[in-house]
Amino acid sequence: MENRKESRIAVQLNLNVRGLQPSATLRINERSAELARQGKSVYRLGFGQSPFPVPEPVVHALRDNAHQKDYLPVKGLRELREAVAKFHNRHTGSQYTAEDVLIGPGSKELMFLLQLVYYGDLVIPRPSWVSYAPQARIAARQVHWVPTKEEENWLMTPAQLEKLCAKDPTHPRLLILNYPANPTGATYSEDDLKAMAEVLEKYGVVVLSDEIYGEVHHDGTHKSIASYYPEGTIISSGLSKWCGAGGWRLGTFAFPESMRWLLNAMAVAASETFTSTSTPVQYAAVRAFQNGPDLEEYLQLSRMALKVVGQAVSDLLDDNNISHPAPQGGFYVFPNFEAYRGALADRNILTSEELCENLLNETGVALLPASDFGFPEEFLGARLSYVDFDGGAALEYIRGAASQNYQDAAALAEQIAPKVMEGVRKIVEWVKIGMRDEG
Numbered sequence: 001m002e003n004r005k006e007s008r009i010a011v012q013l014n015l016n017v018r019g020l021q022p023s024a025t026l027r028i029n030e031r032s033a034e035l036a037r038q039g040k041s042v043y044r045l046g047f048g049q050s051p052f053p054v055p056e057p058v059v060h061a062l063r064d065n066a067h068q069k070d071y072l073p074v075k076g077l078r079e080l081r082e083a084v085a086k087f088h089n090r091h092t093g094s095q096y097t098a099e100d101v102l103i104g105p106g107s108k109e110l111m112f113l114l115q116l117v118y119y120g121d122l123v124i125p126r127p128s129w130v131s132y133a134p135q136a137r138i139a140a141r142q143v144h145w146v147p148t149k150e151e152e153n154w155l156m157t158p159a160q161l162e163k164l165c166a167k168d169p170t171h172p173r174l175l176i177l178n179y180p181a182n183p184t185g186a187t188y189s190e191d192d193l194k195a196m197a198e199v200l201e202k203y204g205v206v207v208l209s210d211e212i213y214g215e216v217h218h219d220g221t222h223k224s225i226a227s228y229y230p231e232g233t234i235i236s237s238g239l240s241k242w243c244g245a246g247g248w249r250l251g252t253f254a255f256p257e258s259m260r261w262l263l264n265a266m267a268v269a270a271s272e273t274f275t276s277t278s279t280p281v282q283y284a285a286v287r288a289f290q291n292g293p294d295l296e297e298y299l300q301l302s303r304m305a306l307k308v309v310g311q312a313v314s315d316l317l318d319d320n321n322i323s324h325p326a327p328q329g330g331f332y333v334f335p336n337f338e339a340y341r342g343a344l345a346d347r348n349i350l351t352s353e354e355l356c357e358n359l360l361n362e363t364g365v366a367l368l369p370a371s372d373f374g375f376p377e378e379f380l381g382a383r384l385s386y387v388d389f390d391g392g393a394a395l396e397y398i399r400g401a402a403s404q405n406y407q408d409a410a411a412l413a414e415q416i417a418p419k420v421m422e423g424v425r426k427i428v429e430w431v432k433i434g435m436r437d438e439g
Helices: 002-011 024-037 056-064 078-092 107-117 132-138 158-166 190-203 257-271 279-290 293-319 338-346 352-363 391-403 409-416 418-431
Strands: 101-104 121-126 143-147 173-178 206-210 233-238 251-254 382-385
Touching: 056 279, 056 293, 078 101, 078 233, 078 251, 078 279, 101 107, 101 257, 107 132, 107 173, 107 206, 107 233, 107 251, 107 257, 121 132, 132 143, 143 158, 158 190, 173 190, 293 391, 293 409, 293 418, 338 418, 352 382, 352 418, 391 409, 409 418
Parallel strands: 121 143, 121 173, 173 206, 206 233
Antiparallel strands: 101 251, 233 251
């Protein structure tokens, strides 16, 4: 009787949620942690968490404000909203004010609220981050995946966007444009963004520019599409990637003044859901967004570390016929194992999920399958996150290496991220098992 009652209750799950699994990135992180607790050697190349410590000035600001306990305004602490506005003004040349900024408990929550309150189809390039499409499904929105090509670094082109929009020119659409991209590490050039902006303006598309990895562009030259399409772009950022504070859960949206109505609608929804974001964290975040010489040095060292590790990983994959876009920002590469399809098929590995499952079980290396990023199951791709290293020690080592004019990037990567490099070598060895002569 009890089981029948539970079964009837289970059937009553909202159809928009039924069948969904927990977020792929969180699943792989928890699975890796569990294997480590069992005493197994695990190479955690699946979860995209910054390896670097939160900068000391920001940590001090959190300590100094730990006593802050009052609820803050739904839209966020005014001093923080002003700091975020000035942060984006420095980067885009725009004129944001505190009234254009919304603070939330992570950009992920803000993205969901945006899809909830804005009535329009979601447009995302394939591949895209694992949570965009599931959020659309929960919010009962249509999802249009824009197929991309590896020879174009898995980036959407203006022509592809034009083709989609031209089918129904007046239909409301929300495009999420994430760059440097998760899962590929690729990014758009200034010319790409200008051409994209022309198409977006032509069709009045609302753009959520997810620039959470903008500050960890490896060369520090990230450009926002808001510079070319300011009237239709919302910039998403936060503390998780460039400030190493993912667990603090603080995200920011910056809106053009013409979209104040949308910001206000999201604030209404926020008032009935999360109420407000952690008070001490908001006070500490003011210091983060104010930047300054100490935080700039932190960013420069972080970028250098990610660049040398990313380049070393990329070179190792290239040397073994595993194609992928060269990483330009963030901390991901997106290896394509199709060149090894025959050898993998001989081992009964036919999908990206089977590839990642077998790889983890047999080598301890955790990756995320391409199917989590919008690809068909049979495409043998995966996301590799090259962050399984001690970020604090890496920053100190890089600081010393820079002062000595250290030139050997590959050797530097081996010094600061030995486990990452060992994990990638294990991947290469594993995919080559049973290789046959196809010629």
